[in-house]
Structures are given as C-alpha cells and as structure tokens.
Amino acid sequence: MASEAEEFESAYGSVWAALHRSGGPADDLGQLERQILHHVADPTSPGAIADHLGLPRSTTTVVLQRLASRGLVDRSRSPTDERRVIVTRTPAGDRLVADDGFLDREVLGEVLATMSPTARKGLIDGLRRLAREAERQRREVR
Secondary structure, eight states: OOOOOOOOHHHHHHHHHHHBBBBBBEEEEEEEEHHHHHTOOOSSSSHHHHHHOOOOOOHHHHHHHHHHTTSSEEEOOOOOOOEEEEEEEHOOOOOOOOOOEEEEEEEEHHHHHTTTTTHHHHHHHHHHHHHHHHHHHHHHHH
C-alpha cells in the first residue's frame, strides 16, 4: 500500500505533466539559470540562493554572472560590507519571470473553472499550507 507521501508525489507528477508549459519566454535559458532567476525575488546574496537551492556557491556565482551579462540581474557590493555581493533582478528579469510561468495558465484556468468555488479555495489553501509547512520543516532541518 502506498504511503500518503507516495500518493501525493504521484498526483503531483500527474498534475505537472498535464499542466507543464513549454515554449515560454525563458526557453533560451538553461534550467539552472531559470531556477536561480526565479529565486532572486528580493535583494539577496549568492550564498543565500545557493543555500536555498542546495547548490555549490561557485556554481551559483557563475550562473549569476551569466544572468548579469544578459541584463537579467544586477550584482553590486553591499553598502555596509564591501565583501558581500547583493543580487537583484532587473526590470528585464522581472518581466521574463512574470511571463515565464511553468504551468499552462490557460489550461489551469479552464480546469479550475470546472471546480466549485469551495473546492478551488480548498485546493489553493491546502497547497499554500503545504508550502508553508514544507518551508518550515526545511528551515528546522538546517
């Protein structure tokens, strides 16, 4: 008998396969470049991104340099600590992320429209709670 975690993983995989979008504006970026760009939501450090994504800091730094050369992020020194680099998304990076949903929003909207308002709210609330709890667990493990 499958555990609830295994059942969730199977359902998640099915949803991902059914709704995953290809052909987006960031298709010329590598998967790692996309992932890092999406995680530069607020001014942050390369080390914080690396830690969050479980990547080597050297890899994160190289990818951020490539994103900066394309005008998608800015890298600057911290005004309070010259040793520290601060990374922010540029307006071009913000536009690319906004247009780069991983899911086909049109199909998702059509599917959600088939559900009752109560079912939609329950689904979205449940996913938000799952995300909060997973992030809390991740922080506690570190």
